[in-house]
Amino acid sequence: MSARALASALHMLGLGLVLVRINHGQKRPTYSGWGKDSLGVIRTPEDAHRELTLDGREWNVGVLLGPSGLLSLDIDRDDLAREEFAKHGLDLDAMIAVHPHPTQAKGKKLWYRLPDDLDLPGVRAFQLPNPDNVDPITGQPRPMTIFELRASPRDGSKSVQDAAPGSLHPEPEYRHGDAHPHPRYYIWSADGAPTTREDIPEAPQALLDLYQVLRPSPDLAPRPTARRRSVIALPTRSGARANSSARYAAWARQHVNLCEIMARYRAVDSSGQCKCTHPDHPDAQGSMHVWRDHATCFGTKCRRNDGRRHTEDAISVTMRFEGLTFLEAVAHLNGGNLPTEEQLPTEWDEPVREEALDAARVRNAQTDWTALVDAAHRALLDQGSDQALQVMDYLYSRGFTDETILAAKLGVVDTSVPDSLLPLNSKGAPSRTWRGRLVIPNLRPDGTAMDVAGRTMQPKPTDSRKARWYRKYAIPTRPGGYGVPPYGLAQLSRRPVLVVEGQLDALSVRQALPTSNVLGIAGIGNLNPEHVSGLAGHRAYLLLDPDTDHDAGGAAARSAIDALHAAGAEVYLVPKLVSTTDDLNDCLVGMGQDDFAELLTTCVKAAQHLPAPRPAAAQLLAQPQRRRWI
Numbered sequence: 001m002s003a004r005a006l007a008s009a010l011h012m013l014g015l016g017l018v019l020v021r022i023n024h025g026q027k028r029p030t031y032s033g034w035g036k037d038s039l040g041v042i043r044t045p046e047d048a049h050r051e052l053t054l055d056g057r058e059w060n061v062g063v064l065l066g067p068s069g070l071l072s073l074d075i076d077r078d079d080l081a082r083e084e085f086a087k088h089g090l091d092l093d094a095m096i097a098v099h100p101h102p103t104q105a106k107g108k109k110l111w112y113r114l115p116d117d118l119d120l121p122g123v124r125a126f127q128l129p130n131p132d133n134v135d136p137i138t139g140q141p142r143p144m145t146i147f148e149l150r151a152s153p154r155d156g157s158k159s160v161q162d163a164a165p166g167s168l169h170p171e172p173e174y175r176h177g178d179a180h181p182h183p184r185y186y187i188w189s190a191d192g193a194p195t196t197r198e199d200i201p202e203a204p205q206a207l208l209d210l211y212q213v214l215r216p217s218p219d220l221a222p223r224p225t226a227r228r229r230s231v232i233a234l235p236t237r238s239g240a241r242a243n244s245s246a247r248y249a250a251w252a253r254q255h256v257n258l259c260e261i262m263a264r265y266r267a268v269d270s271s272g273q274c275k276c277t278h279p280d281h282p283d284a285q286g287s288m289h290v291w292r293d294h295a296t297c298f299g300t301k302c303r304r305n306d307g308r309r310h311t312e313d314a315i316s317v318t319m320r321f322e323g324l325t326f327l328e329a330v331a332h333l334n335g336g337n338l339p340t341e342e343q344l345p346t347e348w349d350e351p352v353r354e355e356a357l358d359a360a361r362v363r364n365a366q367t368d369w370t371a372l373v374d375a376a377h378r379a380l381l382d383q384g385s386d387q388a389l390q391v392m393d394y395l396y397s398r399g400f401t402d403e404t405i406l407a408a409k410l411g412v413v414d415t416s417v418p419d420s421l422l423p424l425n426s427k428g429a430p431s432r433t434w435r436g437r438l439v440i441p442n443l444r445p446d447g448t449a450m451d452v453a454g455r456t457m458q459p460k461p462t463d464s465r466k467a468r469w470y471r472k473y474a475i476p477t478r479p480g481g482y483g484v485p486p487y488g489l490a491q492l493s494r495r496p497v498l499v500v501e502g503q504l505d506a507l508s509v510r511q512a513l514p515t516s517n518v519l520g521i522a523g524i525g526n527l528n529p530e531h532v533s534g535l536a537g538h539r540a541y542l543l544l545d546p547d548t549d550h551d552a553g554g555a556a557a558r559s560a561i562d563a564l565h566a567a568g569a570e571v572y573l574v575p576k577l578v579s580t581t582d583d584l585n586d587c588l589v590g591m592g593q594d595d596f597a598e599l600l601t602t603c604v605k606a607a608q609h610l611p612a613p614r615p616a617a618a619q620l621l622a623q624p625q626r627r628r629w630i
C-alpha cells in the first residue's frame, strides 16, 4: 500500500488533475500501454484506491499533463534558462518564487494552468550547443537541454506525464555519517501545496509564446545506445604495447590539468569541490575534491570494491564521460593523437603489484563463512538496528516468511557484526561495503556456508554495469572452482531440479514448493562447468527470468542447454508464468504463496522437453554434404 502516494493523489484529484499510476521508485510508468484506453489512469478517488493498491504493491503517482490542462516547465540549467527567459520578458526567479511547485532534491517543475480552449501538442525543448561535449565524428558540439516546456493533447491521444508529490524518487539521499541512504520523495515546495485549482498559476502569455517558437523535444526520439566507434587513429597493437599505461598516466599527470578536464563534465566550485563521478554515488553535496593531477571522493559511503576511496585522473574521467578506451582517451586529451616518444616522460612509476598479490593470498585463505552467516542471522533476528529493521521489512515486502528466513539463515551485516568477520578486500582489509547488506548464505546440509552473497538495500540498478556492485559475493577458493557455486548446490538430491535464475527468485520457489530441489544461478548464460557437472544425470527444469531470451534458440540458453545435454542431463524449459516482465519473486508477492505454488506446479508440468540431438543426426549435420543421390 502506498499511503503517501494515495494521500497525494486524492489531494491532486481535488485540484482537478488527471493522474497516472507509476512504478514505485520510478519517474515514469514502465508497464506497457500506460495511458492508452485509460490503463493506469486515475480520474476519481475510486480509481486512485484501485490503481495505487494494485497487486498489493507500492506505486508512485504522476500527473497526466494534457488531460489535466497543465503546461509543465522543467528546468535543467537555471543559469542559462534565466538568460533565455529574460530575452522573452520573463523573470524566471520571480516565476519560481511565487510558484507552489513540486520539487525534489535537484530539480523543479513549475506547473501552469492552460486556458480551457488551448490544446498543446507535445514537449518543446530549448537547447544550446555544448562546447564541452563535441562529437568526435562530426566535430560538432552536441546539444544540451536547458529547459523543457512539457504538454500533451487534452484528449490523451498522446501521454506525457510528470512524476508528482508523494512519489518515491529513483535516487536515495545520502546523508553524512548515516550508514544507509534515505528514501527521497517528491514533495511540494516549502511554501506549501496548492489547496484549490486556482492556486496553480495560469500560464503567462509570454510562456505560451515561447512554447510556439521552440522545437519538439529530441528526448522523445529513441536514443542511440550503441557505443560509438572511435575515429582516432591508433597505432598498431605492438606499437601501443611498447608504452605502458603507467607511462601515459604519468604524462597526463604532468601535461593535463584535471581541473580543466573535470569542469567539462562537472560544475567544480572555487574550492575545487564537485559532485562525485562514481556512477553508484548520487552525490548531492559535492564530495569529490579535484586537484591538478587527481580527484578523490571523500563521501563516507563511496568506496571502490577493494575498500579504497574512489579516485580519478584525467584519463579515467575522459574514458568515463566520453565512452573511450584508455588509449583513445589519452589521444583525446592530446588533441587527437597519442603523445610522441619525445613528449612522454623518461621516468615514471610503474604500479606496485607485489602488495596486491599478498593481499589476495590472505583473502583466499578465508574459506569459512559460517561465523559471518551466524552473526548476520542473529543480527537480523535481534532487530536491534535500523539496518536490521530495513532488511526485515524488505524480506517481508518480498513475500518471504519467517520459516524461509530461518531455514535459509538470512541475515544482515549491521553494526553488531564485527569487522573481523567481514570478507576481506583485495588489500586484505575487511570490506566495509558489506555493511548494511542482506546476507544470503549458500548452505551445506550441515548448516555451514559454502559461500555468501550480499545484496544492498538500494534499488536494483537498471544499468547492468552497476550490477557487480549491487550484489557482492564472498567465495572460498576451491581447486577447480569457477566463481560462485550455484545456490543450493550442496543440498541437491537426485529428484528433478528446478534451475532458477536469480537468488531471491530461487528462494521464492523453494518457499512455495518446500519439498522441491531448487538450484539458483546468476543467469543461464553464466552456467559454468561446475554447475553443469552438478546437474549431470538430473532432470533439469529451467525457469528463466522474463528478461532472458525465452526462446530456447537464444544463443546463451542454447549453449547452456547443449552443455547440460552433453553432461547427460534431461532438459525441460518451463513456460513463462505470466505474460508480464514480473520475475518469480514479483509473482510470489503479487499472487500470494498458495496461488504462486499452484501456478508454478502447473507451469512445471507444462514444461517443454528439449531432447538432446541424436549423435548420428548431429554428426550428419556437422559434416558438409559430400554425396548426392540424384
Ligand SMILES: [Zn+2]
Pocket (backbone or CB within 6 Å): 276, 277, 278, 281, 283, 287, 297, 298, 299, 302, 310
Ligand atoms: Zn563518491
